[in-house]
Amino acid sequence: MNTYVCMYCRQPSDPSQLTCPLCGAPVDIREAVSDSGWVKQPPIRDMAKLQFGQSHCQIAGTTVPAAEFNLAQNEMIYFSHHVLLWADPATRLQNMSLRGGWKRMMAGLPLIMLEAHGPGHIALSDNHAGEVIALPMQHGQQMWVKEHRFLTATGNIRYDWGDNDVWYITGDSDEQEWHYPMGQYGDIFTAADRPGLLLLHAQGNVFIRDLRQGETLTIQPSSLVYRDTSVRVHLHLEYPRNMGFAFWRNNWDYRNIMVRLTGPGRVAVQSIFERPEGMESIRNHSYATRRRW
Amino acid sequence: MRDMTEFRFSASTCQVEGELVPVAEIALAPQDGVYFEHHILLWKDESVPLSSMQTNGPRRTLGGMPHIVTVANGPGRIAFSRDAPGELVVLPLHPGMEIDVREHAFVLASHSIQYSFIRIKGLANMLHGGNGMFMDRFVTAQYPGLLMLHGFGNVLERTLRPGEKIMVEPGGFLYKDSSVTMNTVQMPLKTGMFGRHSLYLAEMVGPGRVGIQSMYHHHGSGE
Secondary structure (H helix, E strand, O other), rough: OEEEEEEOOOOOOOOOOOOOOOOOOOOOOOOOOOOOOOEEEEOOOOEEEEEEEEEEEEEOOOOEEEEEEEEOOOEEEEEEHEEEEEEHHHHHHEEEOOOOOHHHHHOOOOOOEEEEOEEEEEEEEEOOOEEEEEEOOOOOEEEEOOOOOEEEEEOOOEEEEOOOOOEEEEEOOOOOOOOOOOOEEEEEOOOOOOEEEEEEEEEOOOOEEEEEEEEEEEHHHEEEEEEOOOOOOEEEEEEEEOOOOOOOOHHHHOEEEEEEOOEEEEEEOOOOOOHHHHOOOEEEEEEEEEOOO | OOOOOEEOOOEEEEEOOOOOEEEEEEEEOOOOOEEEEEEEEEEEOOOOOEEEEEOOOHHHHHHHOOOOOEEEEOOOEEOOOOOEEEEEEEEOOOOEEEEEEEEOOOOOOOOOOOEEEEEEEEHHHHHHOOOOOEEEEEEEEEOOOOEEEEEEEEEEEEEEEEOOEEEEEEEHEEEEEOOOOEEEEEEEEEEEOEEEEEEEEEEEEEOEEEEEOOOOOOOOOOO
């Protein structure tokens, strides 16, 4: 009986391989854990193979990796059209129907998702230096993914998207500006009937952490890559103690906008994130915790 | 620097994680502190207090520099990263040292290091040098300290002898000892009968160390 469990995807796996056939993580390495408990997600090795259903996927390259699929008959993947790198003429491509087209367009989400049906070959890549993350999902498992991090998923994973409810408003009543530090919407993937494979692309290096029940952490909103849906998220505002400057602006305007994560569950962050937005006064915001130092 | 490399400064420790876009994770001891530009904070323990440091702001703001530098004090953990592939450069500073750093390259410095900034002199330096209008200056007085920078791509260092010169693409300049002088030199280039272009390079004159980065914005072509 196989008792080996991959330390990254947490699935029973095959220790006789060089890399986990489910998530591509190297088998022959020791876990790299920082002193505070972050686990470095090891990059998937060049040419590592992942198996799903009767199909398989090979990760090519390490700086801007591409995911190359060999799709079997009656198996399919879906993806945002802009990550398509190349495809066999034999691979059948078709539109995937999405709800809420207007909202997606207004929120800057991809409007066109494609399905690729086997048999055939197809390759996908994001155009940023970073890592491909493979998340094999078990029956009933659900995952929240930050917008624009999704690369592809197998057909048996259900795709939905929902409001993140992390926002704040700046500006006067005439010129109000809404800010969504984590993006307005997040992608939600569910392995409803059968296990499946979800591939993400993260920029820079990726670190994962398993939060205990009630454990909290404050992070830059745009650095979050994915989280178990059991991890709760809300806005967190920190106001550093003023050390004497008081020119032209209210002292309270200077703040760090972060999100507070509360366990239990796994979270992943990437080391590249967007710079926080300006220093305008916050007029209103979603539920938030505050800390004034 | 190898993944998960750990080193000490004062009573605190720093661990560098990742190799593509590395993260600097600091375990601050009580009484220790670090300061940083606020936009590079990746995550922190809730208990780590933050405060702001005055930097004579408006002049810096006009020059595109952040006018607020944030201070984090121990005890607790805090982590930083910048938004591009590159390397973290760790510069332990002994008492009495002065280092000039390209704007926006500074990641963090320990509380014992004094922070100021200098305006780059000369119109040619400002307009054509590609270094912006200011350089950050870090000075240690009585106590040693730790300075950490981020360089795009790979970072290389060279130590110049007194009077020795090196010409550097201005976008590649990262840091220098304050004993190294920097001037912009115009190099006229002829391209055919009527074509005439100028190439601006930063001339560094020793003695002292010069750090350069291998990935940079090319100011001549805008690429």
